[in-house]
Amino acid sequence: MxxxxxxxxxxxxxxxxxxxxxxxxxxxxxxxxxxxxxxxxxxxxxxxxxxxxxxxxxxxxxxxxxxxxxxxxxxxxxxxxxSCSHHHHHHFICKDCGKTKEIDVCPMDEVHQSLGNYAIEGHKFEIYGLCPVCQAT
CATH class of the missing domain: 1.10.10.10 (Winged helix-like DNA-binding domain superfamily/Winged helix DNA-binding domain)
Structure with a gap:
């Protein structure tokens, strides 16, 4: 957005x-x-x-x-x-500097199969770690 x-x-x-x-x-x-x-x-x-x-x-x-x-x-x-609501995606978030990188992979297809008769109302998937710049310092 x-x-x-x-x-x-x-x-x-x-x-x-x-x-x-x-x-x-x-x-x-x-x-x-x-x-x-x-x-x-x-x-x-x-x-x-x-x-x-x-x-x-x-x-x-x-x-x-x-x-x-x-x-x-x-x-x-x-x-x-x-907010970046133009398309469905998730983020890698650097724990040091807060920079993000979009991840287009979504684990929800597998989750829907595992929870077949559950009514899922939403989800949030984030990966945390260090970006290349923060790893180098």
């Missing part, structure tokens, strides 16, 4: 797209991988002096609920990235 699409989706669902919200989404549009709320606050602080964790978390959860951000948990902390 691109920045313009994310802003449109927020508007479509009846929420305001303030300059602060657009700046938050811009941060994720430019990020290479998952980022934390702290990363976002550090980015916003020069422009929005004194921005609170509450404001940031409230907006992050709104963006997640609306479907413009994806979340994962790394090292016990929630991480966010702009």
């Amino acid at each position: 691109e920045l313009k699409e994310a802003i449109q989706e927020i508007k479509k669902q009846g929420y305001k797209t303030t300059a602060k919200r657009q700046d938050m989404l811009q941060f994720f549009a430019e990020a290479d991988g998952y980022r934390t709320a702290k990363d976002l606050i550090n980015h916003l602080e020069p422009t929005y002096e004194g921005i609170s964790f509450d404001t940031v978390y409230r907006n992050l959860h709104l963006f997640d609920d609306v479907g413009v951000l994806e979340t994962t948990e790394l090292n016990g902390e929630k991480h966010f990235r702009l």
Whole structure:
């Protein structure tokens, strides 16, 4: 999902797209991988002096609920990235830098066979490790 699409989706669902919200989404549009709320606050602080964790978390959860951000948990902390909903895929996520690489393989065909009469409502498949750059350092 691109920045313009994310802003449109927020508007479509009846929420305001303030300059602060657009700046938050811009941060994720430019990020290479998952980022934390702290990363976002550090980015916003020069422009929005004194921005609170509450404001940031409230907006992050709104963006997640609306479907413009994806979340994962790394090292016990929630991480966010702009949603990439154009096609079904999964991610390798670097545990050090948070960069992601798309994986087109999905294990759900086998899972559906194993759970034939179960009603599966969704899934999340992520692989964690170190990217080549982080392995080299």
